[in-house]
Amino acid sequence: MDGVGEVVSPGHQVAVLWDGSSSPEALQEFVSHVQTAVTPNGKVSVENVERLLMSAHRDSSFDVALLGLVPGSRTVHSAEVLADAARILKPGGSLVIQEVVDLRADGSGRLRSPDLLFSALTLSGMIGVTQMLQKSLSDQQAQSVKETLSYPGTDLAIVRVLATKPNYEVGSSRQLSLSNRAVTGKPAVDPATAKLWTLSANDMNDDDDLLDSDELLDEDDLKKPLPSTLRASGCGDNAEKKRKACKNCTCGLAEELEEEKRSSAPKPAPSACGNCYLGDAFRCASCPYLGMPAFKPGDKVLLNPSQLQDS
Numbered sequence: 001m002d003g004v005g006e007v008v009s010p011g012h013q014v015a016v017l018w019d020g021s022s023s024p025e026a027l028q029e030f031v032s033h034v035q036t037a038v039t040p041n042g043k044v045s046v047e048n049v050e051r052l053l054m055s056a057h058r059d060s061s062f063d064v065a066l067l068g069l070v071p072g073s074r075t076v077h078s079a080e081v082l083a084d085a086a087r088i089l090k091p092g093g094s095l096v097i098q099e100v101v102d103l104r105a106d107g108s109g110r111l112r113s114p115d116l117l118f119s120a121l122t123l124s125g126m127i128g129v130t131q132m133l134q135k136s137l138s139d140q141q142a143q144s145v146k147e148t149l150s151y152p153g154t155d156l157a158i159v160r161v162l163a164t165k166p167n168y169e170v171g172s173s174r175q176l177s178l179s180n181r182a183v184t185g186k187p188a189v190d191p192a193t194a195k196l197w198t199l200s201a202n203d204m205n206d207d208d209d210l211l212d213s214d215e216l217l218d219e220d221d222l223k224k225p226l227p228s229t230l231r232a233s234g235c236g237d238n239a240e241k242k243r244k245a246c247k248n249c250t251c252g253l254a255e256e257l258e259e260e261k262r263s264s265a266p267k268p269a270p271s272a273c274g275n276c277y278l279g280d281a282f283r284c285a286s287c288p289y290l291g292m293p294a295f296k297p298g299d300k301v302l303l304n305p306s307q308l309q310d311s
Helices: 024-038 049-054 079-088 114-123 139-149 191-196 253-263 305-310
Strands: 013-018 043-048 062-067 089-102 127-136 156-164
Touching: 013 024, 013 049, 013 079, 024 043, 043 049, 049 079, 062 079, 079 089, 079 114, 089 114, 114 127, 114 156
Parallel strands: 013 043, 013 062, 062 089
Antiparallel strands: 089 156, 127 156
């Protein structure tokens, strides 16, 4: 219970996470000490670390979460376990974790270094990550860790870390209070900054000639370009394929094709006798409307070019 009394108080709801490397007797004794610390009105919930992700603990249920503090614990807490431990903590709640670390670990092995453990807690959403304890393992403890975790490292230690959950839930929102006061007057400007952006006649040398940008243009630059010169390479040049304007055409090909479409549209044929609209009984032998139903005067009737050729 060394150091745990700093975060556990009477009335607290505490979650104790244990793993199979701890004996049942050690777990029972540890939970008994924590229950004494939270009495009266406090409660201690015990959960196996491997089943935390499947547990039914609600969000923001506990004031304190204790991970790996049961004597004999050798577990390495995954990122998922740390994130779920942060989930069940109330805003402002505390998390105390004790874990075996490799002081020379670079992240490629199973054990983490203290810095990597701090980073994992920060990534899980915790803040104020501080180290409470660090002590080297005895030869017997180090040998037990190597056998339990099949880890070849030699520079092993135990660290205890305290972290705090922020005073808000993940996904919470808050309306910003914007001031409606009108800004009067001009904002203050640093004189040194204003001088950097100010150019006066004194800053110019008389020997320096300013170049007029219009003098850089010749007569060819001032001529209006032809629409054909504005077309992209290959735009409408292939006579074997149907010409097609690009989307958002700017070279004039779209307007040219539209004009060709209007000029090639069939036009109404002129009438010689004026009786074309009455029907075949009143039409002459050369009437272009032969075979077509009668129509009202003034209606627009378009003839198929194939009909004109047949006639």
